[in-house]
Amino acid sequence: MTTSALASEPLTQQVPHHVSQSVFDGSRLRVVLLVDVHDGAQQQFLEAYEQLCNQVASVPGHVSDQLCQSIENPSQWLITSEWESAPPFLTWVNSEEHVRMVEPLHRCVRDTRSLRFHIVRETGDPAEDARSGKRRLQASPRIGDGVIRHALTFTVKPGSEQTVARILADYAAPEPQVDDTTRLCRTSLFMHGNRVVRAIEVRGDLLAALRHVARQPEVRAVEEAINPHLEQDRDLDDPESARVFFTRAALPAVHHVTAGQETGQTVRHALYYPAREGGGMRLAELLARQDEAAAEDPHSPVLCSTIFQRDDIVMRLIDVRGGLDADPGAVLGLTDRGQAAEVTALLDGDALGADPSALMDAAPAGLLTLARMELVTDRRSPEA
Template identity: 60%
Template sequence: MTVSPVVATDAVSADALSMDATAASPAATADVGGVSISAFDGARVRVVLMLDVHDGMQQEFLNAYEHIRDRVAAVPGHVSDQLCQSLENPTQWLLTSEWESAAPFLAWVNSEEHLDTVEPLQDCVRDTRSLRYSVLRETVGDQAPSAAAGAALRSAPRIGSNVVRHALTFTVRPGSEDEVARLLSTYESPEARVDDSTRLLRTSLFLHGNRVVRAVEVRGDLQAALRHVARQPGVRAVEQALDPHLEQDRDLRDPQSARRFFTRAAMPAVHHVTSADGAGDTDGADVTGAQTRRIALLYPVRPGAGPELARLLARQDASAAHAPDNPVRAATVFHRDDLVVRLVDVDGDPEEAPAFVLGLHGCADASSGGSTAAGPAGVAVAERLLDTAAAGVDGLLTEDRTLSLLLARARMTPLTDRRSSP
């Protein structure tokens, strides 16, 4: 179970921005050292939610929890949860839940059903902090068998830097794209330093049609960074100026409205991989050289195919992490429902290696004669998941010409790409 935080009315919904937004989803394949974030290995997931209940409302909170616990238990992929109260401070509570894997948890926590289910708890809670972990080891006593005994555990830890990645996406009213692009291209950058342990590393904004994607990279505590950003006067002014142009109405002064908006907007990072050349990733945002550019791709997805496409792209990126001819230095897959966005740092001109940049290189076979285009087996999978016709792309994905056209149609328009100074 996960509770959305209460939104401070004077912080431009900073808590809603940070709601369950820790991008470090579990888990990764042990044999690919470049993978630092992945939700696709099937390992069990432990979610830890720390709650601060309003003074004197402990019984009301417990009553609300009792009312919704069976509904949460029926969610596919949910294994168990425990509600605990602090021994020292009666307002401090801890809610831990276990899930079969990351995928069902992420689908649940970013859903309208989740918002509706946990709504009765909101009036009781002053603040929350949500953390997600994949289970690597488990020691169980003879008298306390695990409820998930025999379930998958990850065999090795993921290796990476202290960087968290997350994205938000929303649509604007048709006809307002130029004004929205102007607003998002000219806002004042917030102070990068949050505190001694947290720093905003990079913010990248893109537009495709009327859809906006905002990707952030933070060293340290993502929630603290988002709260910090939301308090900045320049950011608050831009958010207010955006309100009339949004397709989904919101009122950032209303906690419930803000929670719903930012829950619908959240796109977790479900996979991140760095190539052999960029494997250090020590700074998080700076794995690239002078010739490297950042692009974002919004994939045309067939209805219901979003989860499988995100998995496919994750496998492709992991398999190419050490390919000597791969110009992609880092790639992050963001996913929710049928929205799949891939953020790519690529050396040189993306048009020179469209299959690698699109994440379709791993489908090549011997009959392609060394071409970067996808082979027949890969085409069958990609065409089942991608709605190329809706994107105005015809031809076979075995052809480089078709891949180049798909790359051009999926590529988002960059609005802002700002890195903090060292």
């Protein structure tokens, strides 16, 4: 594309009104990391940051970063970074490379809090922004429903699936009210083979809700009970071991679409889309685009869809009106053969338990059977 063509393009783009969350709109990303450093560890922290900064500079999509120290409390630091868009940042932050990179930094800190923002407005010369090829801004802000969606995923040892399912289904729900501003709304837990996915919906502060749940005795007992069955070892009494486990288990929501109002016949389902190596983000984006298009169809059975993605793991959590099998193509997010071909080309057939070459022929009804996750429990707080 020529510079003149870039300069003639509008710097803003309209957000589809059905979409309340998406990492695929092309906006630049601002990441803010709030850090509380151990007393006396400031120099060690600074050295760890310099090492990390040099490594991050070569990560695709990274633009710049800043390190700031509080003028009131020397133990409080702020790291900000800018990225070309959200996908390259998420690809990096959810990678094993990132886990290794930040390990020296975490040895110096008591607590961290990460916040991610799309850049919606900024001062400067719009024409210069266009000539330099910067990403476009949003014409209007997204309108959400006040709910934060997040998921965790991990695998258990083959042969222990039924035992783990019983443990995860048979415990008392934690107290939903976290504090004056935060409340647990819903927890949905599914399994596909030996993979477990726990999706949660929160109003308020997600981090406060996750910490609240982790402190509940009934939840702690369940976590301890499944420990012997996990493929990845962890020690919940060791903060670093727990941090690494839950960092690897994080399955962020990358897209959310609400097409219609929930009814008494609405049922929640989960679909698993394991991607070929390196194809997870692209697969999630294709599904997101198809969800956006389907939201305009008043006859679509899918009333709500949230796409979660990390590395090559993609999962869609959907609220469906009527039976799941009535319209397999629409439920899968595949409404024509061309779309099905593009998506199935990115799927890892081995992870779905199918011959990769047969996936296209299996779509959509056969693929729905392969992708469908088994419900373990779906709990809503009374006032959700």
